[in-house]
Amino acid sequence: MIMSPYALSHRSVIVGCGHYLPQNVVTNEELSKTVDTTHEWIVERTGIHQRHFAAHGELTSDMAFDAAKKALKMAGIDGQDLDLIVLATTTPDLTFPSTATKVQAMLGNTKGLAFDVSAVCAGYLVALNVADNFIRLGQAKTALVIGAERLSSLLDMQDRSTCVLFGDGAGATVLKAFDAQETDRGIIGIHMQSDGNYRHILCTDGGVASTGTPGKVFMEGREVFRHAVTKLADSADATLTHYQVDPKDLDWLIPHQANIRIIEGMAKKLHMSMDKVITTVHKHANTSAASIPLALSCALEEGRIKEGDLILHEAIGGGLVWGSALLRF
Ligand SMILES: CC(C)(COP(=O)(O)OP(=O)(O)OC[C@H]1O[C@@H](n2cnc3c(N)ncnc32)[C@H](O)[C@@H]1OP(=O)(O)O)[C@@H](O)C(=O)NCCC(=O)NCCS
Missing domain, CATH: 3.40.47.10 (Thiolase/Chalcone synthase)
Incomplete structure (x- = not known):
């Protein structure tokens, strides 16, 4: 919604x-x-x-x-x-x-x-x-x-x-x-969604109420990959369409960092070259909820992001829960 x-x-x-x-x-x-x-x-x-x-x-x-x-x-x-x-x-x-x-x-x-x-x-x-x-x-x-x-x-x-x-x-x-009258900076819109029918493809095998332990990560990698590619593309498309933003006007894609192939697939769908995509997955791997703010902060530290830049974030994770956020930094 x-x-x-x-x-x-x-x-x-x-x-x-x-x-x-x-x-x-x-x-x-x-x-x-x-x-x-x-x-x-x-x-x-x-x-x-x-x-x-x-x-x-x-x-x-x-x-x-x-x-x-x-x-x-x-x-x-x-x-x-x-x-x-x-x-x-x-x-x-x-x-x-x-x-x-x-x-x-x-x-x-x-x-x-x-x-x-x-x-x-x-x-x-x-x-x-x-x-x-x-x-x-x-x-x-x-x-x-x-x-x-x-x-x-x-x-x-x-x-x-x-x-x-x-x-x-x-x-x-x-x-x-x-x-809002005084700046065009800030969060423009966020579009999040979930579908609990896919809980079993990315989960832990334990929990407080079930096994009494936190459990360990379990993943059906190929299934998660398949959902990631389509759901992230659909979400980005819905957000950009709703706010009438052409992907070519984006300064940066700062995605969740799980897999470079998923990130490259997203960039391709948005017709963005990889030099407009912030990637940290090679050095941080998947840090789950930390990955987007980590990537944003690293890119800022490197002087790549500047005030006024138009940024699209997107992420998918266990649940499945997924979505995208559009903001002007
Ligand atoms: C996990 C992932 C990298 C696996 O790649 P894949 O190409 O789908 O590989 P598969 O899982 O089909 O496994 C292929 C083979 O590699 C093997 N394999 C799995 N992990 C391996 C590893 N670390 N090293 C070597 N071989 C490995 C498998 O056992 C399998 O062997 P088999 O064919 O003999 O059974 C990929 O599915 C993926 O990135 N999925 C999405 C992950 C993700 O984004 N998760 C987080 C979302 S928040």
Whole structure:
């Protein structure tokens, strides 16, 4: 469902970005020593060369906090002044309370509302959608949106079909309310959707209420690939059509980073050359909810993104949940 934002008077502008990656880099060669795979196979099928894995005792909240501090610094906003913290994660520190409330306390914030959202690899876009709605409705003036994952906790390191695909990290953005009459920057529209009939093709084999453990990642790779290609293309098309944006006017595609072949397929469908696509999958692998804000923050740090750039995000993850977001940075 696409909601038209134009009747509302506030726009959510991204005024800060930050990211964190654990120090420990694990290459394909290293993984091939413990599981039956090769660097060549992983690169050819996914584009992944390496990933970062969190250290023992390094939690999702620690990574989220670091990314958040950097985003707040760029925004020039004190963590105490935030009205809202939405944290997307599949790997919370604890079952409850939410990791967002822990980050809230780490930031010294007591006045805002903090909560987690669970939408796996589409989590950042869902969190962005929620925060944007709070701002548009006037319920928040400043919001911190974080994607943070310790996916390595959910991997069976003997399962070559999944353990080579994922990594750990965090990315954060700070949104600020601007008068819609005064700027054309900000989130233009977000189009999210889910279909729970496909829960079984990308899931864990456990959970609190079922097995009493978080379980390990299970994926029917080919099926997920097939859905990703069509659903992401349809979503991008619906969003661009709704907001009457020609793909050639996009400055950047910043997609969820799961597989270079999916990303290249999307770029081709949008007739975008790969030099207008931000890719980090080769060095970060799939960091689930963290991947889009991580890629955005890295690209900003490299001086590639500038104020006023028109950006399309898209992501798909377990559920299946998928969608796209259009914004002017
Ligand atoms: C996972 C993925 C890379 C697998 O590539 P694929 O071409 O579909 O490969 P398949 O799963 O069909 O497996 C082909 C063969 O490679 C093998 N294989 C799987 N993982 C392997 C690995 N790491 N190293 C070597 N061989 C591997 C399989 O066992 C299979 O062998 P078989 O033919 O003898 O049974 C691909 O399906 C994919 O990227 N899917 C989408 C993943 C994704 O985006 N997930 C996240 C969404 S949020």
